[in-house]
Amino acid sequence: MLSYTPMQADHAIFVHKSPNNFPDVISTYVDDMGLISESLEWINQDKEALRQHYQMTNLGEMGWILGIHVTHDREKCMISLCQQKFINNTLERYGMQNA
Numbered sequence: 178m179l180s181y182t183p184m185q186a187d188h189a190i191f192v193h194k195s196p197n198n199f200p201d202v203i204s205t206y207v208d209d210m211g212l213i214s215e216s217l218e219w220i221n222q223d224k225e226a227l228r229q230h231y232q233m234t235n236l237g238e239m240g241w242i243l244g245i246h247v248t249h250d251r252e253k254c255m256i257s258l259c260q261q262k263f264i265n266n267t268l269e270r271y272g273m274q275n276a
Contacts, residue, residue: 179193179226180193181203189205190203190205191203191204191205195215195216195219197215197216199214201213201214201220201223202214204242206242209242209243210233211242212224244263245258245259245260245263246258246261
């Protein structure tokens with residue numbers, strides 16, 4: 178199977194060093210999973226290896242996870258996380274949306 182090991186700080190995060198010495202990461206939460214790697218090829222290989230052992234649905238590139246909006250800027254090598262939807266819902270719940 179894959180050579181990922183759980184992180185000590187969070188056993189739902191699994192890491193391993195890729196051949197170029199960058200960490201590849203799998204994050205899990207109930208029935209959601211995210212894969213992070215420098216190489217799309219390695220992500221696809223890991224997805225296929227996991228698919229051999231688990232029933233999976235490939236939803237493509239991550240756009241949302243756990244209510245957090247994820248955006249990618251490959252040119253700048255950046256991933257941004259935004260919880261604007263959560264903030265707006267919380268403000269609305271307490272009648273503070275116009276504050």
